[in-house]
Amino acid sequence: MNRLRALYIQYHPMIWILMGGTVFARAASFMSYPFLAIYLSRVSSLEPWLIGLILGIGALAGTVGGFIGGNLSDRFGRMIVMVVTLFVWAGVYVGFSLAKGVWVFLILNLLNGLCRSFFEPTSQALMADLTPKEKRMRVFGIRYMAINIGAAVGPLLGAWLAMISGSLTFFITGMAYLIYGVLLVMVTSRYKEDLSPKSKVERVRFLEVIGVMRRDVALGWFIIGGLISNIGYSQMQSNLPLYVEQLFGSESKLYSILLAINALTVIVFQAVITRRAEKRPLLSNMIIGSLLFSVGLLLFAGGQVMGLLYIGIFVFTVGEILLFLSSSLFVDGLAKTGMRGSYFGASGFQALGFFIGPSLGGWFLSQWGGGWAFVMLAVISGSGIFFYWKGQRAFMKRKEKVVPPIKEKVQAF
Template identity: 35%
Template sequence: MNIRHIHPLTLGVLFGTFFARLSTFFVMPFFAIYLATLGFSASVIGTVFAISALSGLFMSFFGGTLSDRYGRKQLMLIGIVLNALTFSGFALVTELFWFYIFSVLMGVSRSFLEPASRALISDTTQPDQRVIVYNVRYFLINIAAAIGPLLAVVLSLTGAKSAFFVVTGVYVMYGLVISTLFRKYPFEEGDGVKVRPRLTETFRVLQQDKTFRFVIIGMIFAIIGYSQFNATLPQFIAFHDGFSDGSRLFAYLLTVNAITVLVVQYPIMRFGMRVSPIKSLFFGVATLSSGLLLIGFATETWILFVAMVIFTVGEVLMFTMTDVLTDELAPAHLRGTYFGAMGLTALGQTIGPVIGGVLLDGFDNAALPVFGSLAVLTACGAFFFTGALKERKASLALTEEKVG
């Protein structure tokens, strides 16, 4: 695919996402450890992560639909401004109440920015090129994940307040660039379909689209497992007697995660296109839960690295095809609504860190009871992806019948 064929707005989203995530990886992978240094317990830290996801979960009912009603530009810029405010706030506060407030803002900003930017990619990209562009986006995010934590270690930014201000500055620049691009390159949203969906459109979609509903429930279980990566795992490593210099070890694990993504993404993308996106999600959640289970047996550092590779393969199997599947299921005039509704999977991010924190406290950081329990819970998602596959086949068969 020639870069000249990519719409300038899509390029703006791709590179803006890359630099925003790069700077965010200076901060968020170490955020749980940073909160621990302020004296908060594992359970309390879990609630800080959870409240961000909970606010995002609530706004998922409206954020994507608002972008369908009022435009991608407005929602993206609001999301970018809220992100800038959030990270500058994190740098300035030390009391738990304010961490909760800014965590709420983070969830709201994500619910505005993410569905609007992904719908914008669909609006400005030809259908036969969307799979590639969505995977380029995922690829760039993982390059950011590969080098962001290491840069933070090299620049001594892990846990530093200045890192939060770096993120703020990047979001300000992102907002300026995307605003300029919108003015210079106007376009027709939703393939020019002029429909203003109701704010309650997400509820109707969930009621009528059974395939999409099964996918969302399955992804909730999958993300319960995936959320342990940034919330439970760093705390487990930091306070486990068998591992020294937890921050540095976790930074290396993040790098292994990102490098593995870069290595396996293309063949897994081809696999997902061949077997269908829903099957890719099924195999993904099964592999992800296997990686979590292996962490439970991690008595030595090398086992953690092997577990991280397995965990990452599961992650790629799921996340390379999530946007593709959402775009495939969504009518053109409801792209924002569908991408926004996918944010309901934040329920997994809401309860996952809490469950992980409670397990860490309850089992006194014992590896197998904690990660074995999380592996079983995550694997439940496979049942719902099976249901989604059956519904999708039935829906396609009915469509073929009507056409015939």
């Protein structure tokens, strides 16, 4: 108890309100959104590729929305952007519970992607504002843990509620976001002075990011590699649920269990995997992560044997931890002095893989069936290794042309 109290007093009370809201909201969203593909297949006669397009449009909107949300946050304040976004998000999920037409679902998921791109970076920036620099790493680690606690609980709740009504899960998610928004409104007045940024924030403009991608070949190769990896990763919440339902029927709770295994693997093994990964070069971690993605997708291809799906999701998740952890550090290492914001902004274009992946995987699924679809996706995902290697090679060539002072930074690769 004393240890918990000591941990609590280390951080601003608003941090813990945001952490609690993260668990609550993520549990609600994982209760419904991962099942959107299944829900669309049941309430409509859409082809898998068109379901994939609806799912992917949110990622496309989010790619651009991050720039808009960042500027709005600087102009109007973080809390205002977060609260308004939560209220709009609540309306989006209530809309999902009522929607029937294809265009309605498309517009709603576009708004869903925009809301996510507004809320996530803004909430992280607020946490950074309220936390001393030396403690931020731990705060973001706690936040990642909170996300995965929600991700472990949500799918199991969603599977149970789906037995009552598929649309009910989306309505409850909407109410959860509404409650979270109201809670933030209630605490804003109490911590009003603390919620103002204490320093000037670096503003990342869209045209600056495009310029960075044109000039830095290494970053360009890395973005292509990340985009390809995300094509594989996007299958977990788009075509994997459709494939599992084809194999085991609409009454099966297997997909919910797979999502829970994914989240629990992160919670239990993240620290161990991270410690071991720190002893290897970043490129090695990215190659291993990409290979594990591909192996996981290949195991999904043999999904008629249920055990292979369990092994596959575990292997897939270990690849997720390695690849996404290393990717952020890789971009940080590529970034030139004073341009970190632009480099991270440019790396956001990897999210286009989440737009392409669901439609491409859905087309494979409808043309060749789940087995061959996941074999093809494994090959595509694995090809990202070549582009990571090209990016590393281009970076080392760039390094050879500059003066020695930054040598230490490059050796980490």
